[in-house]
Amino acid sequence: MLASMPYVAFLGMGAVRRGDELTFTLPFRAELVGNTRLPALHGGAIGAFLETAAHLQLAARVASEKLPKTIDFSIEYLRSGRPRDTYARAEIVKLGRRVCSVQAVAWQDERQRPIATARGAFLLTPLPGRTDGTAAGGAEE
Numbered sequence: 001m002l003a004s005m006p007y008v009a010f011l012g013m014g015a016v017r018r019g020d021e022l023t024f025t026l027p028f029r030a031e032l033v034g035n036t037r038l039p040a041l042h043g044g045a046i047g048a049f050l051e052t053a054a055h056l057q058l059a060a061r062v063a064s065e066k067l068p069k070t071i072d073f074s075i076e077y078l079r080s081g082r083p084r085d086t087y088a089r090a091e092i093v094k095l096g097r098r099v100c101s102v103q104a105v106a107w108q109d110e111r112q113r114p115i116a117t118a119r120g121a122f123l124l125t126p127l128p129g130r131t132d133g134t135a136a137g138g139a140e141e
Contacts, residue, residue: 024053026086041081050118054102057090068122075118084108
């Protein structure tokens with residue numbers, strides 16, 4: 001799925017699954033620097049990374065005709081993203097029939113020192129015949 005999204009390919013995002021957890025990766029590239037004086041990653045790259053992590057976490061969990069549509073997405077930038085690889089995880093907070101809430105966190109060296117956090121609400125398009133929005137065999141959180 002990652003390869004089918006052009007901006008994800010541009011960012012160079014990847015994902016690693018360990019058990020039931022997905023960890024998303026944003027490898028450092030000079031093109032992602034927004035402030036060359038510090039240098040620091042561009043906030044748009046960090047925001048796109050977090051929103052995509054949230055979308056892909058949903059896609060891995062929810063049976064849907066298409067990717068969920070973003071209703072609302074807010075980002076809190078906590079510290080500058082330095083010129084190094086960045087990681088993220090997203091967690092489904094509430095999975096309803098049509099709307100889902102997700103939170104995501106991005107970090108670099110230490111997971112306990114996030115560079116940004118995000119919260120989003122997404123509109124689901126359940127598969128025909130399904131009204132609960134969950135993947136086959138999935139349970140609502």
